[in-house]
Amino acid sequence: MLLAGYHSAYNVVGVAVLLPLIDRFTRFVEKILPERASPLTQCLDPSALATPIAAVEAVRRTVARSLESACTSVGGSLKAGEAGGRLEKDAIPIREASDALRQAQVFMSDVDGPPETEDEQHGLTSTLHALDHASRLTETASGGLELEKSNAESDDVRAAQLCAEAMQRASTIAHKIAALPDAHPVTIRGGLLGTGTEAPTDSAAQESVAELERCANALSELRRSHRSATLRDVAKGTLTADQAIVRVDTVRNLEALTNHAWRSAAHLVGLGY
Numbered sequence: 001m002l003l004a005g006y007h008s009a010y011n012v013v014g015v016a017v018l019l020p021l022i023d024r025f026t027r028f029v030e031k032i033l034p035e036r037a038s039p040l041t042q043c044l045d046p047s048a049l050a051t052p053i054a055a056v057e058a059v060r061r062t063v064a065r066s067l068e069s070a071c072t073s074v075g076g077s078l079k080a081g082e083a084g085g086r087l088e089k090d091a092i093p094i095r096e097a098s099d100a101l102r103q104a105q106v107f108m109s110d111v112d113g114p115p116e117t118e119d120e121q122h123g124l125t126s127t128l129h130a131l132d133h134a135s136r137l138t139e140t141a142s143g144g145l146e147l148e149k150s151n152a153e154s155d156d157v158r159a160a161q162l163c164a165e166a167m168q169r170a171s172t173i174a175h176k177i178a179a180l181p182d183a184h185p186v187t188i189r190g191g192l193l194g195t196g197t198e199a200p201t202d203s204a205a206q207e208s209v210a211e212l213e214r215c216a217n218a219l220s221e222l223r224r225s226h227r228s229a230t231l232r233d234v235a236k237g238t239l240t241a242d243q244a245i246v247r248v249d250t251v252r253n254l255e256a257l258t259n260h261a262w263r264s265a266a267h268l269v270g271l272g273y
Contacts, residue, residue, distance in 0.1 A: 038100055039065070040062060040066050040096060040097060041103050041104070043059075043061040044058055044103060049107070050112050051112075052112070052113060052114065052116070052120065053123070055111040056124050059104045059107060059108050059127055059131065060123075060130065060177070061177065062103075062104040062107075063174075063264070063268065064174040064178040064268055065100070066101050066134055067134045067261070067268070068171045068174035068178060069093045069096065070094055070097040070138050070141060071167040071174065071261055072093065072171045074094070074163070075163075075167030077145075097138050098135070098138040101134055101135045101138060105131060105135070108131070126267045129264075130265075130267035131264075133267065136260045137256075137260035137264065140256045143253065145250055155226040155229065156247060156250070158222060159226065159254045159255075162218055162222070163255075163258045165211075165215055166258040166262060169208050169212050170212060170262065170264070170265040173205060173208050174265060177268055206271065208265075209269065209271050212258075212262035212265060213262055213266075216255075216258045219254060219258050220259075222251070223254075226247075226248070226251050227251070230244045230247050
């Protein structure tokens with residue numbers, strides 16, 4: 001009894017001493033142990049799992065933030081390497097975006113039940129499409145890109161410029177979505193996201209998506225002609241086979257990055273393709 005009474009009194013005194021200091025103690029702990037979670041996944045709140053529409057919006061914001069981070073990193077590397085350079089395989093923004101997208105996929109799998117209405121189901125489908133394309137973009141970017149030093153008018157440089165333009169446009173669209181106020185219910189009507197707040201589904205966003213599509217189509221055409229011309233250069237003796245394959249693979253990857261950026265951004269704003 002004496003031992004039990006001692007421990008009980010010890011706990012009561014401990015609580016009584018710390019209770020008035022709890023706020024200061026909390027701030028002290030937060031200072032010495034800062035939040036280690038990525039800012040890309042801050043929207044993945046477990047409490048949202050109980051409501052499918054809230055969970056979908058949390059994943060959509062996460063995809064937007066990850067897409068913005070990845071596209072900004074790729075676009076910056078392409079602009080810096082127009083005269084020759086590389087996109088590193090282990091670029092931190094790419095790795096963080098890839099991790100965030102994997103967490104979003106797991107989060108989406110834990111949602112309680114399917115959406116109730118057709119609009120909500122369409123919203124879920126669009127978000128999953130955006131998640132898939134963003135994941136493929138980070139996967140392609142994680143492989144690295146080798147940009148050969150070429151003439152400013154060459155197809156290699158033109159392909160890098162088209163991809164860099166697409167990255168910038170996709171990043172802008174994703175940034176607008178990620179920056180929306182936290183309280184904003186999502187419904188999709190007529191193929192566009194209606195949110196109750198100003199969302200990036202206006203004419204400017206539609207024009208940006210159209211420009212992304214233009215970049216993707218132009219790069220697709222360029223890739224076909226570039227491949228034929230590059231392989232002919234091997235026969236002419238102006239390129240080695242190894243050099244030709246690297247250049248062909250680089251343009252193919254640039255096309256893939258552009259295509260996934262376009263489709264992910266389009267699905268994020270409800271203009272699915």
